[in-house]
Amino acid sequence: MAENIGKKQVQKVAKLSRLQLTQNEIDEFTGQLSAILKYFEKLQQLDTEDVKPLAHCLPINNVFRDDLPQQSLGTEKTLENAPQHDGDFFKVPKILDESSGA
Amino acid sequence: MKNLSAKKLRDKIAKGQIKSSDAVEDVFRRIEQIDGNIGAYISTFKEQSLHQAGEIDRKIADDQTVGDLAGLPIAVKDNMCTTFGATTCASKILENFHAPYNATVVQKLIDADAIIIGKTNMDEFAMGSSTETSGVKKTVNPWDTERVPGGSSGGSAAALAARLCCAALGSDTGGSIRQPASFCGVVGLKPTYGRVSRYGLVAFGSSLDQIGPLTYNVEDAAMLMNVIAGHDKKDSTSVTNETAPVPDYLANLQKPIDNLKIAVIPSFLTSAEATLRESINDAVDTYKNLGAEIIEIDMPHIDYAIPAYYLIATAEASSNLARYDGVHYGYRAEKPKDYIEVYSKSREQSFGKEVKRRIMLGTYALSSGYYDAYYLKALKVRNLIRDDFDNAFEKCDCILTPVSPTTAFKIGEKLDEPLTMYLSDIYTIAANLAGIPAVSIPCGFDRNNLPIGLQIQSPPFTEDKLLQIAYMFEKQNDYHEKIPPILN
Amino acid sequence: MNDLEYKVIIGLEIHVQLCTKTKMFCSCQVGFGEQPNSRVCPVCLGMPGSLPVMNKKAVEYAVLVGLALNCKIADFTKWDRKSYYYPDLPKNYQISQYDLPLAENGYIDVPLDDGKTKKIRITRAHLEEDAGKNIHSTGNFSQVDLNRAGTALLEIVTEPDLNNSRQAKTLAIELQKIVRYLVVSEADMQKGHMRFEPNVNLIINKDGKEYKTPIVEIKNLNSFRALERSIDYEIERQLDEFLQTGKVMQMGNKSTRGWDGEKQVTVLQREKEEANDYRYFPDPDLVPVVLKGKWLDDIKGNLCELPLKKQIRYVSKFKLSEYDAGVLTAERSTAELFEKAVQAGAKPKRLCNLITQIGLKLANEAGRCLAELGLNAQHLAQLAVMIEKGEINASAADNIMQQMIKTQKDPTTLANELNLIQKSDEDELDKIVGQSLEENAQAVEDVKSGGKKSKKALGFLIGQVMKKTKGKANPKIVSKILHKKLS
Ligand SMILES: [Mg+2]
Ligand SMILES: [Zn+2]
DSSP: OOSOOOHHHHHHHHHHTTOOOOHHHHHHHHHHHHHHHHHHGGGGGSOOTTOOOOSOOOOOOOOEEOSOOOOOOOHHHHHTTOSSEETTEEEEEOOOSOOOOO | OTTSOHHHHHHHHHTTSSOHHHHHHHHHHHHHHHHHHHOOEEEEOHHHHHHHHHHHHHHHHTTOOOOTTTTOEEEEETTBOOSSSOOOTTOGGGTTOOOSSOOHHHHHHHHTTOEEEEEEOOSGGGOOSSSTTOSSOOOOBTTBTTBOOOSSSHHHHHHHHTTSSSEEEEEESSSTTHHHHHHHTOEEEEOOTTTBOOTTBOOSSTTTOEEEEEESSHHHHHHHHHHHBSOOTTOTTSOOTTTSOOOOTTTTTTSOOTTOEEEEOHHHHHTSOHHHHHHHHHHHHHHHHTTOEEEEOOOTTGGGHHHHHHHHHHHHHHHHGGGOSSSSSSOOOSSOSSHHHHHHHHHHHHSOHHHHHHHHHHHHHHSTTTTIIIIIHHHHHHHHHHHHHHHHHHHOSEEEEESSSSSSOBTTSSTTOHHHHHHTTTTTHHHHHHTOOEEEEEEEEOTTSOEEEEEEEOSTTOHHHHHHHHHHHHTTOOGGGOOOGGGO | OOOOEEEEEEEEEEEEEOOOSBOSSSOOBOOSSOSTTOSOOTTTTTOTTOOOOEEHHHHHHHHHHHHHTTOEEOSEEOOEEEEOOOTTOTTSEEEEOOSSOSEEEEEEEEEOTTSOEEEEEEEEEEEEEOOOEEEOOSTTEEEEEOTTTTOEEEEEEEOSOBOSHHHHHHHHHHHHHHHHHTTSOOOOGGGTOEEEEEEEEEEEEETTEEEEOOOEEEOOBOSHHHHHHHHHHHHHHHHHHHHHHOOOOOTTOOEEEEEETTTTEEEEEESSOTTOOOOOEEOTTSOOEEOOHHHHHHHHTTOOOOHHHHHHHHHHHHOOOHHHHHHHHSSHHHHHHHHHHHHTTOOHHHHHHIIIIIIHHHHHHHTSOGGGGTOOHHHHHHHHHHHHHTSSOHHHHHHHHHHHHHHOOOHHHHHHHTTOOOBOOHHHHHHHHHHHHHHTHHHHHHHHTOHHHHHHHHHHHHHHHHHHTTTOBOHHHHHHHHHHHHO
């Protein structure tokens, strides 16, 4: 991981994050992220070969819900906060590609 | 009235000695007078609050039973969903967002007959340690209006310090309750992860976030915990009564802990400012005088907590904030050229710099080729840090540390140096990584008459004991009773 | 020009919508054809502050399918977030399972045309939430309906063990039967309950050398026909492409294509896996699932004999034809009714005919499945026995079964009420036959004379007996008596 993050990578990450950054921001972030990541290098000093990752501190599992329907919001409330809607639908500019990933 | 703690005010309201309406009006009078300068609130609900207060007063007059927080004017951080007003998270992207539901804690407050008088300012999406990243407004520290109130629950802490409410809720992902509490001279408790429901709390770092109270004193914190703690079936990460029963936090509060064993981490003290160090040492002496045994411990992995924390928190945040895209709710950029631009422009135009920076950092840490070196590594280090705590708590009941390396700093001082800002979270983030409870209580003032906080950390689900320990200290001094000069 | 030697390699990804009442992580009721965006709540709308809670039934259904597919069930599994931006995915991540799927390393037996079966290995099966729907048809914008968002989906992935489109289709059909047997999915193709994504490529032998064509994933097919046709098209297309360009598989040159059902062609959607960085990581809002002990045993208790196994058993045990066995086992409820009736004393072949020729016809007319007609297995067995004994004939059986459905009465009662019992009393029939012979001397002559007219005359005489008995004479006995009297 040792290499510093460069502008190109910052641009790539911005694209992945769906942030249309300005040139200034890219420059600024490249410097800041580099400094931060450089500090984070410190982690590599630790040998974690036999350490399990801890995603969660909780001692619990199997938290379930019964399969019992409850009232949904309904169309009107669902669309209440929508920036744009078309009848009963959310509205977005035409989607031309088919990149659904289910 | 402004000198009453929440508990005392509640008792007086319940006895009919003070009217809730008067308490609420008193608070709003002050808000109107000084919140223009402080900037604690993003929104307030005067009419609704007075109406509710009137109802409570009527019930009390009629001798009807009322809830545990009946008639108390309480503030909540603006990252908890409410069906009334907006829930903005201090972000432009949610400035007009109206939640169709109440967060579980909000509902619990309402069910306890509390009066939610307003929603407080914060760092945008709780990302910050000074409330300066708010996309809505500026909040200053009531003790010195040139300085920050701390963050991210800076609005709640400032509102409390300026007596603009009698208690408040904040959220704490890496110190966001404790640090502003220390900067503003109030009590702030971050409960154990899983103790208080996160349902309706707008997520920042889901495995780290906890809601907790900010109060005038320890007793008030216990009173609020009695209302907000407990299992919620809407939050899979909230623990059940079988896993960890909820005690009555008020019941044994005033009972000192026998054979109290307190640990300090020597390396932690050397890194704090001198006045701060003195205050912490005084606190240690206070406990010693109360009969506690003081031991020194080593937390071998604590130095790695900052990188581990910032990688985990930002990774989770990058995913949690992906939903703000201008499609289903929230801000949408004008004239996007295609649907992709709905995302990229809306996000670009409405997220602040710190939020973008963290989304970028988190996305990078999860991206292909970097996951193992950053995110996964951080999870492993998290485990080591939790082990450090497990080992420590075998030897002691609690650990005393500073809350922050400095007292409240000047506005703008650290804003352009993200890494410096991140490093100031050194004392608070470990509790979030390990999921343990931690409280910040006032323990002195520095040369500039700025409050200093003492942090006490204890094992998971021992908030009752933690509050007892905090109360032992509080009884020995009057730091928590001091009022900022702005009120004189 | 395609006289090259080549082998087709196909792996399948199948998404099956589970028939839970509510969605995977919220309590919205699952529906189809409802008002758009009406079955949506803060959770499946991905609203700020909302949190997912697992639907226990969905986990149980998924485990059941895993067991039926002979998979190893994970004793510890968790949820991961898969990130990608698309308007039908409100959180812009899908809750799915990445490195610890609920089930892995199994197989499914697929029947081949030659009567043998082929084991297709199952790589994994995992649970996830479905996305909503983007609707592209109107104007210069698209519409988004989130009713489907969050529905419980089981993703099943096979190893590339399939070698032609027919095998792929047969596997799909077999899987449809299995999930219906287990009552974990309606598997209604029209409602998009099953969606297929085949990965297709070829190994071509040319001049003693082997060439692999680049893998193509065909996205989102929702009928067996589209599955079969698109694979066939793709095989031809890849052959042509290889001959024209010589393009072979390289790291990362997998492409995705869509199926244009109108033109019956696959269309390129995405060349290479361009920047598909899903950034999987454990979902911090959910806790792990630990599958063991009584709970797992209880789920196992819901397993049943699978359709293919049942079919094979019917052939060997009941001596039914493969076709009949296939028809009887196509639906679990039909097979169960059949087996109960056999236990109640029906002869399998007779019962089979009764079910396949009359029962399924009536079910079809009613637009429901056989079991939904409310037929009682005991009564069905009685009816079969009555035919066996010659008490009624086939057309009477049809009539009686219709009445059984309507009235729930037993077939003997109905046959009596409807006066449909065949006369099998030999003495009585002997008299009637005698009478008929007396009345039709000419016909008797014709029969006895042998020759051309004999057969026709015999038929005529049987007809006369039938007429006298109002069609209730047992034709077998009548013809026996006739033969005796006329020889
Ligand atoms: Mg999938
Ligand atoms: Zn829902």
